[in-house]
Amino acid sequence: MKPHFSLRLRVFNLNCWAWEEPAAPRLTAGPSSSDVRRVKNPSSHLLVPSVPRGIPYLSKHRADRMKRLGDFLNVESFDLALLEEVWSEQDFQYLRQKLLPTYPAAHYFRSGIIGSGLCVFSKHPIQEFTQHVYTLNGYPYMLHAEYNRQKDIYLAHRVAQAWELAHFIHHTSKKADMVLLCGDLNLHPKDLGFRLLKEWTGLHDAYLETQDFKGSEEGCTMVPENCYVNQQELEPFPCGIRIDYVLYKAVSGFCISCKTLKTTTGHDPHSGTPLSDHEALMATLCVRHSPPQHNPSPTHGPVERSPLISVLREACTELDLGVAQARWWATFASYVIGLGLLFLAVLSALVAEGGIREIAILLWTLSVGLVLGVGAVYLFHLQEAKGLCRARAELQHVLGRAREAQNLGPEFKPALFLEHQEGYRTEDQ
Amino acid sequence: MKPHFSLRLRVFNLNCWAWEEPAAPRLTAGPSSSDVRRVKNPSSHLLVPSVPRGIPYLSKHRADRMKRLGDFLNVESFDLALLEEVWSEQDFQYLRQKLLPTYPAAHYFRSGIIGSGLCVFSKHPIQEFTQHVYTLNGYPYMLHAEYNRQKDIYLAHRVAQAWELAHFIHHTSKKADMVLLCGDLNLHPKDLGFRLLKEWTGLHDAYLETQDFKGSEEGCTMVPENCYVNQQELEPFPCGIRIDYVLYKAVSGFCISCKTLKTTTGHDPHSGTPLSDHEALMATLCVRHSPPQHNPSPTHGPVERSPLISVLREACTELDLGVAQARWWATFASYVIGLGLLFLAVLSALVAEGGIREIAILLWTLSVGLVLGVGAVYLFHLQEAKGLCRARAELQHVLGRAREAQNLGPEFKPALFLEHQEGYRTEDQ
Numbered sequence: 044m045k046p047h048f049s050l051r052l053r054v055f056n057l058n059c060w061a062w063e064e065p066a067a068p069r070l071t072a073g074p075s076s077s078d079v080r081r082v083k084n085p086s087s088h089l090l091v092p093s094v095p096r097g098i099p100y101l102s103k104h105r106a107d108r109m110k111r112l113g114d115f116l117n118v119e120s121f122d123l124a125l126l127e128e129v130w131s132e133q134d135f136q137y138l139r140q141k142l143l144p145t146y147p148a149a150h151y152f153r154s155g156i157i158g159s160g161l162c163v164f165s166k167h168p169i170q171e172f173t174q175h176v177y178t179l180n181g182y183p184y185m186l187h188a189e190y191n192r193q194k195d196i197y198l199a200h201r202v203a204q205a206w207e208l209a210h211f212i213h214h215t216s217k218k219a220d221m222v223l224l225c226g227d228l229n230l231h232p233k234d235l236g237f238r239l240l241k242e243w244t245g246l247h248d249a250y251l252e253t254q255d256f257k258g259s260e261e262g263c264t265m266v267p268e269n270c271y272v273n274q275q276e277l278e279p280f281p282c283g284i285r286i287d288y289v290l291y292k293a294v295s296g297f298c299i300s301c302k303t304l305k306t307t308t309g310h311d312p313h314s315g316t317p318l319s320d321h322e323a324l325m326a327t328l329c330v331r332h333s334p335p336q337h338n339p340s341p342t343h344g345p346v347e348r349s350p351l352i353s354v355l356r357e358a359c360t361e362l363d364l365g366v367a368q369a370r371w372w373a374t375f376a377s378y379v380i381g382l383g384l385l386f387l388a389v390l391s392a393l394v395a396e397g398g399i400r401e402i403a404i405l406l407w408t409l410s411v412g413l414v415l416g417v418g419a420v421y422l423f424h425l426q427e428a429k430g431l432c433r434a435r436a437e438l439q440h441v442l443g444r445a446r447e448a449q450n451l452g453p454e455f456k457p458a459l460f461l462e463h464q465e466g467y468r469t470e471d472q
Numbered sequence: 473m474k475p476h477f478s479l480r481l482r483v484f485n486l487n488c489w490a491w492e493e494p495a496a497p498r499l500t501a502g503p504s505s506s507d508v509r510r511v512k513n514p515s516s517h518l519l520v521p522s523v524p525r526g527i528p529y530l531s532k533h534r535a536d537r538m539k540r541l542g543d544f545l546n547v548e549s550f551d552l553a554l555l556e557e558v559w560s561e562q563d564f565q566y567l568r569q570k571l572l573p574t575y576p577a578a579h580y581f582r583s584g585i586i587g588s589g590l591c592v593f594s595k596h597p598i599q600e601f602t603q604h605v606y607t608l609n610g611y612p613y614m615l616h617a618e619y620n621r622q623k624d625i626y627l628a629h630r631v632a633q634a635w636e637l638a639h640f641i642h643h644t645s646k647k648a649d650m651v652l653l654c655g656d657l658n659l660h661p662k663d664l665g666f667r668l669l670k671e672w673t674g675l676h677d678a679y680l681e682t683q684d685f686k687g688s689e690e691g692c693t694m695v696p697e698n699c700y701v702n703q704q705e706l707e708p709f710p711c712g713i714r715i716d717y718v719l720y721k722a723v724s725g726f727c728i729s730c731k732t733l734k735t736t737t738g739h740d741p742h743s744g745t746p747l748s749d750h751e752a753l754m755a756t757l758c759v760r761h762s763p764p765q766h767n768p769s770p771t772h773g774p775v776e777r778s779p780l781i782s783v784l785r786e787a788c789t790e791l792d793l794g795v796a797q798a799r800w801w802a803t804f805a806s807y808v809i810g811l812g813l814l815f816l817a818v819l820s821a822l823v824a825e826g827g828i829r830e831i832a833i834l835l836w837t838l839s840v841g842l843v844l845g846v847g848a849v850y851l852f853h854l855q856e857a858k859g860l861c862r863a864r865a866e867l868q869h870v871l872g873r874a875r876e877a878q879n880l881g882p883e884f885k886p887a888l889f890l891e892h893q894e895g896y897r898t899e900d901q
Contacts, residue, residue, distance in 0.1 A: 150869075153862045154607070156855045172869065173643050174862065176607070178583070214602050217647035401830060408837040415844075426585045433582045433603065440579075440601065 050330040051302075055116065055124040058227040058264075058287060058321035060271070061105050061134050103271060104316065109134055111311055112318050113141035116164065120145050121325070124164040125225045128319075135162050161226075175211050177204050178430040182423075199365020201229070202358050203434040205236030209243040210437065220297050221330055222246065224290040227264075227321060232285055239358050241290075242351045243441070249289035249301040249326045258306030259283060264322045268309030271320035289326040298333040301326055352449060355442040362435040369428035376421035383414040479759040480731075484545065487556040487656040487693075487716060487750035489700070490534050490563050532700060533745065538563055540740055541747050542570035545593065549574050550754070553593040554654045557748075564591050590655075604640050607859040608632045611852075628794020630658070631787050632863040634665030638672040639866065649726050650759060651675065653719040656693075656750060661714055668787050670719075671780045672870070678718035678730040678755045687735030688712060693751045697738030700749035718755040727762040730755055781878060784871040791864040798857035805850035812843040 116124050116138075124146065129135050135151040142149070146164035152174050153159065159174070179200045195201070205228075216222045224246055230237040232248070240246065250262040259266050263283030267274060277283060293299040305325040311318045387410050394403045545553050545567075553575065558564050564580040571578070575593035581603050582588065588603070608629045624630070637653075645651045653675055659666040661677070669675065679691040688695050692712030696703060706712060722728040734754040740747045816839050823832045 150865070153858045153865070155858065156851055158858065169869075170873070171643075172866065173639055175604075178605070210602055214600075215643045401833065404830065404833045404837070408833070408840070411837070411841075422585055429582045429584065429587065436579070436582070437601065440598075444599070 048332055052123070052223075052328040052330060053119075053121045054223065054225060054289060054326045054328065055119065055121040055323060056127075056225040056287060056289060056325075057112070057125075057319055057323040058127040059108070059112070059129050059134075060319040060321060061109060061129050061131065105134075108316075108318055109137060110141075111315070113138050115312055115318070116142055117145050119325075120166065122166050123223075126162050126164075127227050128160045129162050130158060130160045132158070138162075138164070173215070175207075177207055178433070179203050179427060198235070199361055199368070199431055201234065201236040202239065202361045203365070203431055205230065205240045206243075206358065206434050206438060209240045212244045212246075216294060219294045221291065221293050221299055223328075225288065225324070227287045229286055235354070235357055235361060238354050242354045244292065246290040246292050247299075247301075249291065249304045249324075249328075250285070253301040253304040253326075255303040256305075258304070259308045259322055261285060262304075262306060264306060264324065265320065266309050266322060269317050269320055269322070270309070271317055272309075273320075287321055287324055289324050291328060293330065293333070296332065296334070297330055299328055299330045302329050303327045349449065352442065352445050355438055355445060359435060359438050359442065362431050362438065366428055366431045366435065369424045369431060373421055373424040373428060376417050376424060379417045380414055380421060383410050383417065386410050387414070477761055481552070481652075481757040481759060482548075482550045483652065483654060483718060483755045483757065484548065484550040484553040484752060485556075485654040485716060485718060485754075486541070486554075486748055486752040488537070488541070488558050488563075489748040489750060490538060490558050490560065534563075537745075537747055538566060539570075540744070542567050544741055544747070545571055546574050548754075549595065551595050552652075555591050555593075556656050557589045558591050559587060559589045561587070567591075567593070602644070604636075606633045606636055607862070608856060627664070628790055628797070628860055630663065630665040631668065631790045632794070632860055634659065634669045635672075635787065635863050635867060638669045641673045641675075645723060648723045650720065650722050650728055652757075654717065654753070656716045658715055664783070664786055664790060667783050671783045673721065675719040675721050676728075676730075678720065678733045678753075678757075679714070682730040682733040682755075684732040685734075687733070688737045688751055690714060691733075691735060693735060693753065694749065695738050695751060698746050698749055698751070699738070700746055701738075702749075716750055716753055718753050720757060722759065722762070725762065726759055728757055728759045731758050732756045778878065781871065781874050784867055784874065788864060788867050788871065791860050791867065795857055795860045795864065798853045798860060802850055802853040802857060805846050805853060808846045809843055809850060812839050812846065815839050816843070 124142075126138075129138075129151075132151060132153075135149075139149050139151075142164050146166055148165040148167065148169045150163050150169060150172055152161040152163075152172075154174060154176050159176075163169070163172075181197050181200050208224075212222060212224065222244070224244075228237065228240075230240075241248070250256065256262065259268075260282040263280075263285050264287035265272055265277065266283035267277050267281075289301070289304065291299055291301070303326070306322045307317065308322065309317055312323070387407065390403050390407045390410065394407070553571075555567075558567075558580075561580060561582075564578075568578050568580075571593050575595055577594040577596065577598045579592050579598060579601055581590040581592075581601075583603060583605050588605075592598070592601075610626050610629050634657075641651060641653065651673070653673075657666065657669075659669075670677070679685065685691065688697075689711040692709075692714045693716035694701055694706065695712035696706050696710070718730070718733065720728055720730070732755070736747065736751045738746055738751070741752070816836065819832050819836045819839065823836070
C-alpha cells in the first residue's frame with residue numbers, strides 16, 4: 044500500500060440459517076463441520092469462522108429469504124458479504140448468479156459430509172483462500188446448540204476451538220496488512236473462549252470500538268423480537284444474546300478503526316420478515332497507513348501482559364477438566380464393551396446348548412449392536428481426549444513463554460527474545 | 473539475525489517404525505493420522521510431515537532400537553532430531569528422558585485416535601509449534617501402504633495431501649527466515665504429489681542440491697540391504713526407493729545450502745542391526761545472510777513459471793478422476809443400502825406372517841449389519857468427494873492466477889499484482 048492513504052471497507056455478515064427444506068436434515072444439524080475460512084483480498088486477510096448451531100426444526104421461507112438477501116446485498120454493494128449456514132450449494136449458486144454483477148468474486152467452502160455452510164462474496168478479486176476444520180466439534184449425539192452459560196457441557200470444546208482459531212490467525216497473518224474475523228462464534232462476549240481469542244490475537248471488537256452504533260439493544264445478534272427465534276431458548280436473556288461478531292486488527296504499518304456498525308433488529312433491513320433467525324452485522328472500517336512504531340496490536344500477541352496469562356491459566360484448567368471427563372467416558376465405555384462381550388459369550392453358549400434359540404438370537408443381535416455402538420463412543424472420547432490434550436500442550440507452551448517474558452520485565456518483547464536466541468550458533472564471518 | 477553471519481544447522485530424520493509390541497495393533501496401521509508439524513526454532517521454521525505407512529506385522533526389537541537411537545542422537549548432538557512413527561507415547565517419554573541433557577526441548581504431536589507418531593527433539597528452545605491434520609488419509613479399509621506406481625489407488629489422495637501440505641507451508645511461512653520440511657512423504661521423487669509440492673513451495677531437495685553425499689545408492693531410504701524391509705514389496709525397485717526427504721528453502725534476506733547429506737545404508741550408523749526399516753537422513757545446512765534481491769525462492773511461489781502451470785493442470789486432472797471415482801462409490805453404496813432396506817422389509821413381513829423365524833432373524837441381523845456397514849462406506853466416499861473437490865477448487869484458483877500472471881508476461885510478479893489491486897478503493901489523503 045502507498046503511504047498516507049485511507050481505505051474504506053464495508054463488510055456484511057449474516058448467519059443465514061438456510062437449511063434445505065425438502066431434505067428435512069435433522070441428522071445434519073450436528074456441529075461437525077465448523078470451519079475457519081481465510082480469504083486474502085486486495086490488501087487484507089479476512090478470517091471468517093463459524094460454528095454452526097444445531098437447529099432441530101426447518102428453516103422457514105428459505106427461498107424468499109435468499110431472494111431478499113440477494114436483492115439487499117446488490118443494492119447495498121458492500122465490499123465483502125460473509126455468509127454462514129448456507130448449507131445447500133444450490134443456494135450458493137443462486138446467490139452467486141444473482142450477485143455476479145456487484146460481487147464478481149465468490150467462494151463456497153466445502154468440507155466434511157454436510158459441508159461447512161460458509162461462503163464469501165467480494166467486490167474485489169480474491170487472491171487466496173484456505174480453510175481449517177476444527178479438531179473438536181462437540182458431541183455428535185447432542186445435536187442442539189447450548190446457550191445456557193451456567194452448565195455448558197461444550198465448554199472444553201469451545202475453549203479448544205477458540206484456541207485453534209486464535210492459533211490459526213496467529214500463524215497465517217504474520218505478513219498480513221490486516222485481519223478481519225467475522226461470523227457466528229457461538230461465544231458470548233464474557234465467555235472464556237472469546238476472551239482467550241481476543242487476548243491471544245489482539246483482535247478488536249467492532250461493537251465495543253465504534254462510536255457510531257445503530258441496532259439492537261447491547262448489540263445482540265439473536266433477539267426476542269425476531270419471529271424465527273426460539274423464545275424459550277432466549278428466556279434467560281431478556282434482550283437477547285450477542286454471538287455474531289466483526290473483529291479486526293491491523294498487523295503492521297497500518298491502523299484500523301470501525302467508523303460505523305449497524306445490526307438489523309429482528310426485521311429485514313426494510314422492516315419486513317427477518318432475513319434469518321440471526322441479526323445481520325454491517326460494519327464500515329477505515330484502514331490507514333501508520334508508522335510501525337505506533338502499531339497498537341503486536342503480531343506475536345501481547346505476551347508480556349498479565350491478562351493473557353490469567354486467561355491462559357483459566358483455559359488450561361478448563362481443558363484439564365475436559366480431558367479428565369473425556370477419559371472417564373472412554374473408561375466407562377470400555378467397561379460396557381467388556382460386559383457386552385461377556386453377555387455375548389454367555390448367549391452363544393446358551394444357543395450352542397440348544398436353549399430358547401429365538402430369544403437368544405434376538406438378544407445376541409441387540410448386544411452386538413450395543414457393543415458396536417459403545418465401541419464408537421469409546422473411540423470418540425479417546426480421540427476427544429487426544430484433541431483436548433493437544434490444545435492443552437500448545438496452551439501450556441505459550442503460558443510458559445508468557446511467564447518467562449513477564450519475569451524478564453515489561454520491556455522484554457517476544458521479538459527480542461527471538462533475537463536473543465538467534466545468537467546461539469551464530470558465527471560472525 | 474545479524475547481517476554477515478552464517479549458521480550451521482545439523483538435522484537428523486528417521487521414520488522409526490516403532491509399533492508397540494504387546495498390543496499387536498494390526499488395526500492401528502491405517503494412515504488416518506498423517507500430520508504436518510511446524511516448529512519454529514531459533515531462526516527457522518521446520519515443517520515435518522509424515523504419512524504413516526500401514527505395516528501388517530510388528531516392528532522388531534523395538535526397545536533395543538529405541539535405546540541405540542537415543543545413544544546415537546546423544547553422541548552426534550544434532551541441532552534437530554525429527555522422528556516419525558513413534559506410535560507409543562511411552563517411547564517418546566523414554567527418549568525424552570534419555571536425550572534431555574543434549575536436546576532440552578522436545579514435543580510429541582498428538583492427534584486422532586492413534587496419534588500422529590511424530591515427535592521432535594531440539595538442542596535449541598522451541599518457540600512455537602502447530603499441527604495440521606490432512607483432510608484425506610486414504611481408505612480406512614485398505615491398511616497397506618502402496619509402493620506400486622503403475623496402479624496407485626491412493627493417487628488422488630496423495631495429490632490432495634501434497635497440495636494441502638504445500639498450501640500449509642505457503643500460508644504459515646510468509647514471515648519465516650527459512651523453511652525445513654523433513655520426513656517420510658510416501659512420495660517418490662517423480663510422483664505428481666512431490667512435483668506439485670516442490671513447484672508450488674519452491675523447496676529444494678537436499679539430495680539433489682548437495683555436493684557431498686554419502687549413503688545408499690540413489691539416496692534411497694528404503695533399501696533391500698535392510699533386514700527389516702519386506703523384500704517382496706521392493707521387488708520392482710532393485711536399489712530401493714527414496715520416500716524420506718530433507719527439503720529446505722530460505723524465505724527472505726537469507727540463502728541456504730546443503731553442505732553434506734548422509735544416509736544410513738541398511739545398518740545402524742555403527743554397522744549393526746538397522747535402527748528402522750527406513751534409512752536415517754543426516755543433513756548439514758548452512759544459512760547465510762543475503763541481500764533480498766538475490767532471493768532464489770520467492771515466498772509466493774514462482775507463479776509466472778510454466779512448469780508450475782503444467783503440474784497444476786496435471787494435478788487438477790488427477791483430482792477430477794478422484795472426485796468421479798469417489799462419487800461412483802457413494803452412488804453404488806446408496807444402491808446397496810436401498811437393496812438392503814428392501815430385503816429387510818421383506819424379511820420383516822415374513823417374520824410377521826410366522827415363516828421360518830429363526831433363519832429370518834439371523835438374516836435380519838446380517839442385513840442390518842450390511843446396511844450399517846455400507847452406510848459408513850457411503851458417508852466416507854461422500855466426505856472424500858467433498859475433500860477432493862475442495863483441493864481442486866483451491867488448485868483451480870491458483871491455476872487461474874498463474875495463467876493470468878503468465879499472460880501478463882514474465883516481469884509481472886505476484887507482488888506487483890497485489891499492489892495493482894490495492895489501488896481499487898484507495899483514496900489518497
